[in-house]
Amino acid sequence: MEDKLIIRGIEFTSRLWVGTGKYKDFEETKRAIEASGADVVTVAVRRTNITDRKSENLLDYLDPKKYKILPNTAGCYNVEDALRYSRLAREAGVSDLIKLEVIGDEKTLFPDVIGLLQATEILAKEGFIVFPYTNDDPIMAKRLVDAGAAAVMPLAAPIGSGLGIRNPYNMKIILEQATVPIIVDAGVGTASDVAIAMELGCDAVLLNTAIAGARDPIAMAEAMKHGVLAGRLAFKAGRIPKKLYATASSPFDGML
Amino acid sequence: MKLTINGDITENIRAGTVRELLEELKVEPNRVAVEVNLTVVRRADYGQFRLNEGDVVEIVNFVGGGS
Numbered sequence: 001m002e003d004k005l006i007i008r009g010i011e012f013t014s015r016l017w018v019g020t021g022k023y024k025d026f027e028e029t030k031r032a033i034e035a036s037g038a039d040v041v042t043v044a045v046r047r048t049n050i051t052d053r054k055s056e057n058l059l060d061y062l063d064p065k066k067y068k069i070l071p072n073t074a075g076c077y078n079v080e081d082a083l084r085y086s087r088l089a090r091e092a093g094v095s096d097l098i099k100l101e102v103i104g105d106e107k108t109l110f111p112d113v114i115g116l117l118q119a120t121e122i123l124a125k126e127g128f129i130v131f132p133y134t135n136d137d138p139i140m141a142k143r144l145v146d147a148g149a150a151a152v153m154p155l156a157a158p159i160g161s162g163l164g165i166r167n168p169y170n171m172k173i174i175l176e177q178a179t180v181p182i183i184v185d186a187g188v189g190t191a192s193d194v195a196i197a198m199e200l201g202c203d204a205v206l207l208n209t210a211i212a213g214a215r216d217p218i219a220m221a222e223a224m225k226h227g228v229l230a231g232r233l234a235f236k237a238g239r240i241p242k243k244l245y246a247t248a249s250s251p252f253d254g255m256l
Numbered sequence: 257m258k259l260t261i262n263g264d265i266t267e268n269i270r271a272g273t274v275r276e277l278l279e280e281l282k283v284e285p286n287r288v289a290v291e292v293n294l295t296v297v298r299r300a301d302y303g304q305f306r307l308n309e310g311d312v313v314e315i316v317n318f319v320g321g322g323s
Binding site for chain 2 (some may be wrong): 018019020021022023026028042043044045046047048057058069071072074084087088089090091092093099101104109133152159160185186187206208209212
């Protein structure tokens with residue numbers, strides 16, 4: 001049974017996408033990502049260390065031929081910076097993929113959706129394949145699609161919070177009206193959170209802290225892989241409706 | 257020549273082009289992106305792109321990051 005995620009003609013082998021931040025070292029990053037089965041890894045764009053050229057490079061551990069490198073604009077608080085980082089990322093990398101973040105506030109890291117919308121429109125026109133990180137707001141999801149987003153990435157909860165999907169009903173509305181893939185980005189804490197996102201019908205989940213911050217990141221990476229697979233299968237299988245009262249699953253016939 | 261590279265004023269740069277600068281700094285050109293005075297320099301143009309006294313140069317690469 002083929003159940004591939006395809007966005008703008010790009011085929012993705014896993015519905016679990018992972019970040020590469022907060023790991024102890026590159027070796028742990030590599031092992032966790034291998035265990036997760038992800039083929040998309042997000043990276044940030046930062047100044048090269050030009051005084052210590054012996055310092056290692058993340059791409060020595062994550063082969064861009066094996067993984068799809070998805071640069072983000074994390075840390076950008078306005079449209080100009082987000083555009084600048086996106087253009088640099090495209091030149092540093094090999095693709096037009098960009099995970100667009102325009103952050104509105106340091107404490108919550110919630111997106112500044114007005115700036116996000118503007119940046120999405122500009123970058124889409126420049127040929128970028130834009131994945132905007134946004135709120136769980138159905139109206140904004142539509143607007144981002146109109147602006148040229150290749151997929152929409154609503155948050156489950158604040159970045160790194162581990163709270164899981166806080167508003168599954170909004171997520172359902174976003175999914176119901178979606179004309180592009182919906183990828184939950186940020187805020188999941190454990191495998192069941194991921195499974196819930198997939199059971200709702202989300203197309204993929206992107207996470208970082210939930211794996212990197214776990215006591216055993218490698219084991220958690222594997223748990224997340226299974227969470228995504230279980231949730232997706234359950235979604236495709238079609239769950240039973242929730243009811244208030246019992247329905248016996250053993251027959252009455254033949255009872256004494 | 258004096259350049260500002262990644263926020264630091266750097267003196268006695270001998271390089272005349274972006275390509276020469278990356279060689280001088282021993283930076284692998286395929287792993288970075290370069291911006292000069294807020295303009296991204298295309299990789300194909302590194303050899304021709306001239307640097308001038310006082311230019312502000314940013315050299316970036318990918319690091320670990322999530323959201």
